[in-house]
Amino acid sequence: MKSDRIDHIGIAVKSIEERLSVYRDLLKLEVTGIEELQDRGLKVAFVKVGDTRIELLESISENSQISRFLESRGEGIHHIAFHVDNVKAAIEEAVSLGLKPLSTEPEAGAGGTKVVFLHPKSTGGVLTELVEGHH
Template sequence: MIKHIDHIAIAVSDLEESLSFWRDALGLKVTHREKVLSQQVDTAFFQIGASKIELVEPTTEDSGIARFVQKKGSSMHHIALGVEDLSSMIIELKSKGIHLLNDVPIDGAAGKRAIFIHPNSTGGVLLELYESVDS
């Protein structure tokens, strides 16, 4: 079951440069920063109401985010939805023929486990489904 929209992620080539807009120009407060080794990214989150904006910078030249930025430049990368039971969602989505980029959850930022749904299955948007590890 989907619980809420958690965040919108923006892939950026330079996190510090992007922070100068989101933090300094807009006045938003960084609520969480983390290097996510499993995804080879450095992240910064801004809480806006019940949702967040996540800036994602690649930390290697061969990561998925690096390839995305090389191809499309800095731009919106994905929408993340919080779910109640990720394992059940994986089974349900696979039974419906939904194209998952990973059907084994990966470690994400802030103690989350996540899967990604391919944009071919969603009408063009990369979708992340996650649950908290303590869920």
């Protein structure tokens, strides 16, 4: 497995609409999509920056991962995501290297992608996402 780029940087926010004042209004970046992921209790917005994206993550459920993150740490960088060609193979390789995927099978991500997260305790404190499917 080889990653060829950062797919996105996830940022936990209390309000996507409020934070778009920075990315859309000040920096004049294009918002390429806003989507609700009901099963994960999230609303996400993607902002294009060159060949990568910023993903704004807003909680729409009291017990989502983002609501817990915001309660304990406040707004800020939540994860970094790398594009991979095959997330299933990436999970197997991660395990062989002693890393700890949060799931053994790819999960559905925003925009029809397949994703897996690697536990930050196995990646030096950085929640790392591997993404298959976005170009």
